[in-house]
Amino acid sequence: MQQLRENTVFVGNKPVMNYVLAVVTQFNNGAEQVAVKARGKAISRAVDTVEISLNRFLEGVTKKEIVTSTEVIDTDSGKTNVSSIEIILTK
Amino acid sequence: MQQLRENTVFVGNKPVMNYVLAVVTQFNNGAEQVAVKARGKAISRAVDTVEISLNRFLEGVTKKEIVTSTEVIDTDSGKTNVSSIEIILTK
Numbered sequence: 234m235q236q237l238r239e240n241t242v243f244v245g246n247k248p249v250m251n252y253v254l255a256v257v258t259q260f261n262n263g264a265e266q267v268a269v270k271a272r273g274k275a276i277s278r279a280v281d282t283v284e285i286s287l288n289r290f291l292e293g294v295t296k297k298e299i300v301t302s303t304e305v306i307d308t309d310s311g312k313t314n315v316s317s318i319e320i321i322l323t324k
Numbered sequence: 325m326q327q328l329r330e331n332t333v334f335v336g337n338k339p340v341m342n343y344v345l346a347v348v349t350q351f352n353n354g355a356e357q358v359a360v361k362a363r364g365k366a367i368s369r370a371v372d373t374v375e376i377s378l379n380r381f382l383e384g385v386t387k388k389e390i391v392t393s394t395e396v397i398d399t400d401s402g403k404t405n406v407s408s409i410e411i412i413l414t415k
Contacts, residue, residue, distance in 0.1 A: 299390040
């Protein structure tokens, strides 16, 4: 995890274009690298975010690395495992 | 894409443990490499499948490569884009 926190886009349950705009804005503001992260069901939307950003808006930006992992989170009914993804985009 | 078709698990809308069982069975039957693929909303379940398989059932198997892409599919209302993921597992 080398990138700064401000160059990370956390994908949740909003419409995908919100996250696309966030990614594109960060690169347009001079970021050399942006991390797109998501957990659970939002993982599909994170992949959509990256695919749409690269295919439609960001020429010369590529996927540097894709990492999946399992995170343990606390819920009211105890600890549970959730899958997560991190996609590193770089100019 | 080097792996044979029979070493591919396509993840869809069934419960995740169905796909975990498919992956584990292929390795137990001697496969050296298994590809887990999914499109659209099933992408999250594909990541779950891989995480559960590796954390709980398959010692010594690792993620070799994760690739995301965009596929164009024909629907009743014309062509549409859908994101896809392919996770290569290897012994």
